[in-house]
Amino acid sequence: MRLALREVFLAFKRAPLLAMLGITTIAFSLFAFGLFGLVAINIKSALLEIEDRVEIRAFLIEGAKDAQVEELMQGINKIPQVADVGYVSPDSALQRARAELEEFRDVMEGAMLPGSVELRLKEGARDPETVQAISRRLQTYPVVEEVRYGREWVEKLYRIRNIAGIAGSVLGTVFALVAIIIIGSTIRMAILARTKEIEIMRLVGATNTFVRLPYLIDGTLKGLAGGAIAALLSWATVQLVSKNLMTAQFFNADQVMLGIAAGGVLGLVGSWLSVGRHLRRVWRDA
């Protein structure tokens, strides 16, 4: 193990440019991945926030009787997906409108606004299907004149989220593959540069594991370093965006660790694949 680490260090010392190139390319692949991840988590938090505002509003007929409203409220309370309900009487609707639309205070003098029932759904029940189903159910009450909900909004948001999810998986996979290929080819170069040494190692009785270990450690360390740099770059990007454009969220500590670890895994996989293939070739020619 100590010898393997020394070999890694020597390899770095012998070809610092190559090693830096490897780390940088891994960092950039993971950075691209990280950027996408950031976009994803920010969309997700935006969605959560907007979702929180998804509400259904049932406007009541003019002159709705208290008993009718009561019946409606009781019916709504029986729907399990409903988080909370509120009744807005015609008077309070008017007051609210006046408060919110200060400029039109005069216009609203003596105006009649319909009463309404506002309800918010529980988290997890805010998908377009549920919203639609509940709206239809409300529509069956005679006291309800019209049901409104941000239908298009809800549907659009969900579509964005689905697209983001698919694009994330696709791009993530592509970037991961690129990282593996890049690490693989830096290892390949390292192996080709040391063909003679490997040949001699084999002849004096080094085991396969012994020959492989330095390359695997090499790849893993480069992956980890690349991951760390990528995390740093992503963080810098978030800072930049937050300062100049809009507040953006950064990954939490677990996600950062996961990203760096993913770099290590990519490095290990890349070097593993490359070492296996190229050592076999070197040995065949020896």
Next chain:
Amino acid sequence: MSGILRLTNVSKEYPRSGAALRDISFEMRKGEFVFLVGHSGAGKSTLLKLLSMAERPTTGELRISGFSSQSIKPREIPILRRRLGIVFQDFRLLPDRTAEQNVAFALEVTGAPHAQIRPKVARLLTQVGLASKATAFPHELSGGEQQRVGIARALANDPFVLLADEPTGNLDDRATHAIFLLLREINAQGTAVLMATHDVAMIQRSNLRFLELDHGELVHDGTDVARLLADMRGRR
């Protein structure tokens, strides 16, 4: 006297170039010194490759140090290699390491304890007469000196047999003689030596057993130098 190495009807064919060895059978005893002689292309290098299990015979069986070419597993090959010392015509030293680092390499690679490596390397370099040039790089050494480093490296893991593939092929007469004497000395201490060469004069002087290969066939196994001389002249 026990056999440490035995070939039984060994043949080796390559897909493109055809038969390199045909039906070879011989045995080598513990501590023996044997020459392997023949023109280039006669199969000497192929035979040495088979002995280090770098390649397997197409047919027949090769037994060496308790391993059979028919049953050895890939992960056992490193174990076998540690019991063999291999010396090359082109030395195969690592150019960016000193003489002692080149020798130490063979020990490090087998996971030898660190504390044992330095004294052992010093002892090996003394044995091959290079103690004073331990810190020299290969390019600072003469051909003969480089081959001494190669031999010290081959001896690092205390092999029971030294396989030398034309170790003097790149050396002048004086260096050739010195290397030969060194190999004899090593042999006298109990290590068997199989030395490939086409230096007939050396074989003639030493009066040792030799195996003569010709076009992949073993045409002589013994000490009949007169016959060898006739053969070599006849084919020239």
